[in-house]
Amino acid sequence: MFYNSTRNSSVKVTSAEAITQGISAEGGLFVPEEIPQLSQADIEAVGAMSYADRAAFVFSKYLTDFTDAEIHYCTDNAYSTKNFETESIAEIAHLFEGTYMLELWHGPTCAFKDMALQILPYFLTTSAKKIKLDKKIVILVATSGDTGKAALEGFKDVEGTSILVFYPEDGVSPMQKRQMKTQEGSNVGVCAIKGNFDDCQNGVKAIFTDSDVKASLEANGKMFSSANSINWGRLVPQIVYYISAYAELLRDGEIKAGEKINIVVPTGNFGNILAAYYAKHMGIPVNKLICASNINNVLTDFINTGVYDRNRKFFATVSPSMDILISSNLERLLYLMTGRDDAVIRDWFGKLSSEGKYEVTDDVKAKLSEEFWGGFCDDEETKATIHSIYEKYSYTCDTHTAVAVKVYNDYKAQTGDTTKTVIASTASPYKFSAAVLEAVSGGKSDLDEYAMIDKLAELSNMPVPAALADLKTKPERFSDVIEKADQKDYVLRTLGL
Numbered sequence: 001m002f003y004n005s006t007r008n009s010s011v012k013v014t015s016a017e018a019i020t021q022g023i024s025a026e027g028g029l030f031v032p033e034e035i036p037q038l039s040q041a042d043i044e045a046v047g048a049m050s051y052a053d054r055a056a057f058v059f060s061k062y063l064t065d066f067t068d069a070e071i072h073y074c075t076d077n078a079y080s081t082k083n084f085e086t087e088s089i090a091e092i093a094h095l096f097e098g099t100y101m102l103e104l105w106h107g108p109t110c111a112f113k114d115m116a117l118q119i120l121p122y123f124l125t126t127s128a129k130k131i132k133l134d135k136k137i138v139i140l141v142a143t144s145g146d147t148g149k150a151a152l153e154g155f156k157d158v159e160g161t162s163i164l165v166f167y168p169e170d171g172v173s174p175m176q177k178r179q180m181k182t183q184e185g186s187n188v189g190v191c192a193i194k195g196n197f198d199d200c201q202n203g204v205k206a207i208f209t210d211s212d213v214k215a216s217l218e219a220n221g222k223m224f225s226s227a228n229s230i231n232w233g234r235l236v237p238q239i240v241y242y243i244s245a246y247a248e249l250l251r252d253g254e255i256k257a258g259e260k261i262n263i264v265v266p267t268g269n270f271g272n273i274l275a276a277y278y279a280k281h282m283g284i285p286v287n288k289l290i291c292a293s294n295i296n297n298v299l300t301d302f303i304n305t306g307v308y309d310r311n312r313k314f315f316a317t318v319s320p321s322m323d324i325l326i327s328s329n330l331e332r333l334l335y336l337m338t339g340r341d342d343a344v345i346r347d348w349f350g351k352l353s354s355e356g357k358y359e360v361t362d363d364v365k366a367k368l369s370e371e372f373w374g375g376f377c378d379d380e381e382t383k384a385t386i387h388s389i390y391e392k393y394s395y396t397c398d399t400h401t402a403v404a405v406k407v408y409n410d411y412k413a414q415t416g417d418t419t420k421t422v423i424a425s426t427a428s429p430y431k432f433s434a435a436v437l438e439a440v441s442g443g444k445s446d447l448d449e450y451a452m453i454d455k456l457a458e459l460s461n462m463p464v465p466a467a468l469a470d471l472k473t474k475p476e477r478f479s480d481v482i483e484k485a486d487q488k489d490y491v492l493r494t495l496g497l
């Protein structure tokens with residue numbers, strides 16, 4: 001299996017090269033040259049495996065340059081109860097008849113990003129060895145909260161790597177800030193920027209492409225790599241849990257062989273739902289992929305009209321990990337839907353960066369509406385949904401997952417579709433305690449973050465994840481706050497360049 005670039009189909013690299021490079025030189029994203037197929041027997045076999053073995057099975061189809069031993073080294077280290085609080089790794093909760101919550105947040109940082117960021121460091125170091133890259137890998141991350149912490153946990157003390165995370169001083173939740181400031185590990189660094197997320201991100205991008213920095217990195221035997229979802233190594237682990245969920249529902253007699261399901265995904269960068277699309281095209285029977293957005297509803301409009309237009313107001317919401325106007329993984333979907341037409345992709349994504357807008361062809365519009373259904377909801381609806389699920393089913397969900405549930409309810413009301421449905425649950429409710437507690441108890445609370453967690457535990461009867469409970473007593477290790485103009489100097493100094 002080789003990988004092409006969405007902006008140049010003649011680029012052809014192995015998975016190890018795609019994973020170490022992160023993004024193709026001309027700015028395109030790496031895409032496998034074909035989608036491997038699963039048989040009914042494969043799906044049945046998957047149901048009997050452990051999660052680590054399910055992952056290894058799926059990876060063996062995509063990472064064909066990895067040996068079995070290399071794949072198992074990665075999966076056995078990433079997907080064990082050493083890192084996850086449940087044996088099943090991706091836990092299925094039954095919400096109500098025919099509707100299942102795929103809980104993807106039992107990892108060390110309590111968000112679904114762990115599903116990929118627990119394994120990415122193993123993929124990266126294994127890939128680097130395979131292509132005889134004799135360099136230390138430096139991961140630079142700009143984060144608005146979840147990715148930074150998940151990347152830190154994934155890369156901490158991984159030999160041959162170091163990681164430096166920048167976050168906006170006032171742009172993350174108190175819990176997210178504590179999570180990062182108390183990070184353990186000998187190869188990690190965390191720094192706040194006096195600015196917003198865009199400032200962090202622009203700074204990181206500028207450093208990535210700075211030729212001076214690159215030269216001194218090289219002279220010191222180091223290179224940069226990316227832990228963002230543009231990296232194929234972050235996307236492929238996400239395909240696994242959709243296949244895993246289907247196989248498990250089949251094994252448990254919840255669905256019959258060949259029976260279609262819907263999959264609902266609360267979406268930001270389009271990585272998670274793209275993984276569901278891959279699972280479907282590998283052979284998992286799927287009816288609709290339901291794309292749920294918050295009030296930053298650029299994707300809902302796109303699915304409904306075929307026009308992608310980021311020229312709109314940006315809103316900060318109670319589901320901050322979905323506050324995004326440029327969904328980078330859409331590029332991979334459109335590459336596939338245009339029959340891998342790199343010229344069209346260059347045109348559309350060129351327009352996106354120059355005008356902030358592009359419109360797809362009628363053919364692609366038809367494909368979009370055949371495969372996807374898009375909807376959105378605002379903060380009030382999100383909180384009302386948390387409240388009603390809590391009242392009706394004694395189930396407490398986080399703000400992102402609630403967006404998915406609300407959009408799914410709208411879908412059912414509009415279409416009358418009764419197909420069994422899996423909803424991707426992307427974060428622990430404890431990670432967004434303030435909004436969840438307000439929704440559950442019906443009013444704002446003036447408790448501090450830890451007292452809110454205790455109160456929520458009392459009301460929800462759900463165990464508090466150890467990783468969040470421990471935060472209260474952990475010492476803070478990182479307190480640097482810098483001006484955005486000093487980001488480059490900070491990186492050079494920290495890396496000893």
Ligand SMILES: *Cc1c(COP(=O)(O)O)cnc(C)c1O
Nearest residue numbers: 268269270271272321400426427
């Ligand atoms: C990142 C994130 C999302 C959005 O996922 P994408 O892959 O960017 O679409 C949704 N919910 C939570 C909790 C997240 O951290």
